[in-house]
Amino acid sequence: MIQLEKLTKVYEQGEIRVEALKEIDLHVKEGDFMAIMGPSGSGKSTLMNVLGCLDQATEGAYRIDGTHVEELTENELADVRNQKIGFIFQSFNLLPKLNAQQNVELPMIYSGKSARERSQRAEKALAQVGLGDRGKHRPAEMSGGQCQRVAIARALATDPAILLADEPTGNLDSKSTEEILRLFEELHEEGRTIVMVTHESDVAKHCSRVIVIKDGEIVDDYRNKEGKRI
Amino acid sequence: MKELFQIALSAIWSNKMRSLLTMLGIIIGISSVVTIVSIGDGTKASMNDQLSNLSGNNFQVYMNYRLDSEVFEKAMITTEDIAALQTKFQDETIEISPESSVSGELVGNLEQPGATFSGASSGTLKMAKATIVEGRDLLDEERANKKNVVVVGERLAKDLFSGKSAIGQTLFLQMDDTSTGFQVVGVYTQKDKRTDSYGGFIPIETAQKILNQTYYGSLTIYPAEGQSIDVLSTRIVKFLESRHDAEGQDFYKVFSPEAAMATVNDILGKVTLLIAAIAGIALLVGGIGVMNIMLVSVTERIREIGIRKAIGAKRHHIMIQFLIESVLLTLTGGIIGAALGMGLAAIACSLMKVPRVVSMDAILYASAFSIAIGLFFGIYPANQAAKLSPIEALRHE
Numbered sequence: 028m029i030q031l032e033k034l035t036k037v038y039e040q041g042e043i044r045v046e047a048l049k050e051i052d053l054h055v056k057e058g059d060f061m062a063i064m065g066p067s068g069s070g071k072s073t074l075m076n077v078l079g080c081l082d083q084a085t086e087g088a089y090r091i092d093g094t095h096v097e098e099l100t101e102n103e104l105a106d107v108r109n110q111k112i113g114f115i116f117q118s119f120n121l122l123p124k125l126n127a128q129q130n131v132e133l134p135m136i137y138s139g140k141s142a143r144e145r146s147q148r149a150e151k152a153l154a155q156v157g158l159g160d161r162g163k164h165r166p167a168e169m170s171g172g173q174c175q176r177v178a179i180a181r182a183l184a185t186d187p188a189i190l191l192a193d194e195p196t197g198n199l200d201s202k203s204t205e206e207i208l209r210l211f212e213e214l215h216e217e218g219r220t221i222v223m224v225t226h227e228s229d230v231a232k233h234c235s236r237v238i239v240i241k242d243g244e245i246v247d248d249y250r251n252k253e254g255k256r257i
Numbered sequence: 258m259k260e261l262f263q264i265a266l267s268a269i270w271s272n273k274m275r276s277l278l279t280m281l282g283i284i285i286g287i288s289s290v291v292t293i294v295s296i297g298d299g300t301k302a303s304m305n306d307q308l309s310n311l312s313g314n315n316f317q318v319y320m321n322y323r324l325d326s327e328v329f330e331k332a333m334i335t336t337e338d339i340a341a342l343q344t345k346f347q348d349e350t351i352e353i354s355p356e357s358s359v360s361g362e363l364v365g366n367l368e369q370p371g372a373t374f375s376g377a378s379s380g381t382l383k384m385a386k387a388t389i390v391e392g393r394d395l396l397d398e399e400r401a402n403k404k405n406v407v408v409v410g411e412r413l414a415k416d417l418f419s420g421k422s423a424i425g426q427t428l429f430l431q432m433d434d435t436s437t438g439f440q441v442v443g444v445y446t447q448k449d450k451r452t453d454s455y456g457g458f459i460p461i462e463t464a465q466k467i468l469n470q471t472y473y474g475s476l477t478i479y480p481a482e483g484q485s486i487d488v489l490s491t492r493i494v495k496f497l498e499s500r501h502d503a504e505g506q507d508f509y510k511v512f513s514p515e516a517a518m519a520t521v522n523d524i525l526g527k528v529t530l531l532i533a534a535i536a537g538i539a540l541l542v543g544g545i546g547v548m549n550i551m552l553v554s555v556t557e558r559i560r561e562i563g564i565r566k567a568i569g570a571k572r573h574h575i576m577i578q579f580l581i582e583s584v585l586l587t588l589t590g591g592i593i594g595a596a597l598g599m600g601l602a603a604i605a606c607s608l609m610k611v612p613r614v615v616s617m618d619a620i621l622y623a624s625a626f627s628i629a630i631g632l633f634f635g636i637y638p639a640n641q642a643a644k645l646s647p648i649e650a651l652r653h654e
């Protein structure tokens with residue numbers, strides 16, 4: 028599904044050169060539910076951005092679902108983001124002026140889906156996250172947990188190869204956190220491939236595989252016994 | 258595409274006041290250009306109208322009045338000259354008629370008694386597109402005997418004789434110290450003629466007698482079909498000069514309504530263009546205002562752009578979204594401006610008493626031009642938005 032080989036990301040600002048990722052090798056299999064853990068500044072967000080094709084690696088190979096990402100043009104990267112990846116952000120990143128339904132339809136606008144197909148898929152995705160009756164609500168009219176579920180619906184609507192979640196529960200209270208994590212578990216049981224960045228071990232416990240990053244290198248990689256699948 | 262339109266529309270709608278103020282620049286620019294061009298067109302139309310009263314396809318050859326008095330005598334156009342011209346240019350002309358007219362004030366109870374009676378030879382009325390509506394035309398016998406008879410214009414007949422039939426009545430024209438009586442034999446109406454002074458036709462011989470003149474100051478020449486006024490007038494001037502032994506001495510000048518019209522149109526066109534160009538500066542300022550607001554709009558929505566890009570929007574999606582927004586702003590402004598401009602032009606034209614020329618072109622050009630402004634001034638901000646990297650745009654607070 029995802030294959031990283033000697034992936035390196037270097038930030039250069041004048042004299043200062045920061046290696047955020049150092050020759051990362053990683054293989055994410057289909058159906059994995061993986062947590063990326065690490066302290067702040069460890070490079071886990073950088074890794075997430077590279078995985079999500081929001082940022083490009085300086086060196087190394089990145090393959091997703093058979094596509095060599097490092098060879099792609101700007102527009103092709105947009106297509107990968109649009110069709111292969113469902114990205115879920117810590118701060119939801121919904122458009123405040125659009126209602127839930129419209130937010131979920133948004134990625135499909137850019138892939139040129141018909142209005143009919145868009146609304147059908149959006150309704151289905153909203154139902155799947157348990158918000159079938161909230162389509163007309165705007166983000167400001169919903170709780171944080173509901174907003175994050177809209178964002179998950181938006182990620183699911185295009186039926187991507189992988190879901191990437193960057194601290195998806197970071198802005199939520201414990202009750203909403205539980206709900207969101209349960210939703211991820213359900214998606215995992217359906218066979219979705221999920222990669223989630225978190226710094227909370229409580230959250231990581233829900234995942235089947237955990238990798239730990241420190242100073243841009245993977246320092247630990249283990250199967251989680253408490254995870255539903257081992 | 259439809260969705261991109263909706264995005265742009267909602268962006269404009271959610272900032273109503275700002276959008277309106279931005280449009281105002283375009284509205285002022287477009288409306289002033291449209292107003293000025295419309296007034297220019299109206300003035301042109303009114304001038305052309307007046308010039309065409311000098312009647313269509315003809316020209317005048319007249320003596321250069323600046324000649325010294327001894328040469329002036331030599332240059333006078335005589336009856337013999339006219340006869341020679343008529344023979345020589347028989348095929349090229351329909352009519353060559355000498356001009357002579359008497360002007361004075363009508364005796365009677367009139368507000369503006371000024372009147373000009375033109376000397377007429379046999380074909381003059383027809384050439385001047387004057388048709389007899391009452392009574393008759395001048396007779397050859399009246400011409401030969403230099404009778405004081407007149408065919409008057411409809412308006413004169415109506416105003417002077419207040420409703421009663423003018424035929425057979427005598428009117429008096431006061432010239433300097435003497436008053437001359439004319440018997441009215443006919444009333445004519447003239448197509449498209451609008452002048453402030455009263456008009457009439459008297460036998461040309463009578464006019465010459467009253468003026469105590471034997472020569473003519475000018476000739477009106479009606480060219481035959483297909484004759485070029487330029488060529489014909491040059492040949493006639495040359496012919497006259499050779500008869501007066503004055504080759505190349507600038508004895509005679511040519512006036513053609515057509516050429517005058519062209520000159521007037523040319524000058525008016527240039528003046529209109531100049532003023533419109535100055536008004537165009539307002540449009541330019543408006544366009545810069547649009548660019549400014551679009552840049553603000555982009556800055557405000559960097560995060561939105563980041564989200565859109567993160568979920569798969571391509572460069573051109575963002576670009577088009579912002580271009581549609583700026584074009585919608587300028588196009589709406591342009592249409593409002595064109596409507597406003599036409600309204601202002603209508604008011605101005607009625608105040609200036611010039612005909613209102615409604616041109617759909619103005620709306621069309623205004624729309625096309627405002628689209629162009631929207632594109633031109635929108636492209637920079639739109640490109641700024643489109644080239645943002647998703648990760649940096651998302652980090653923006």
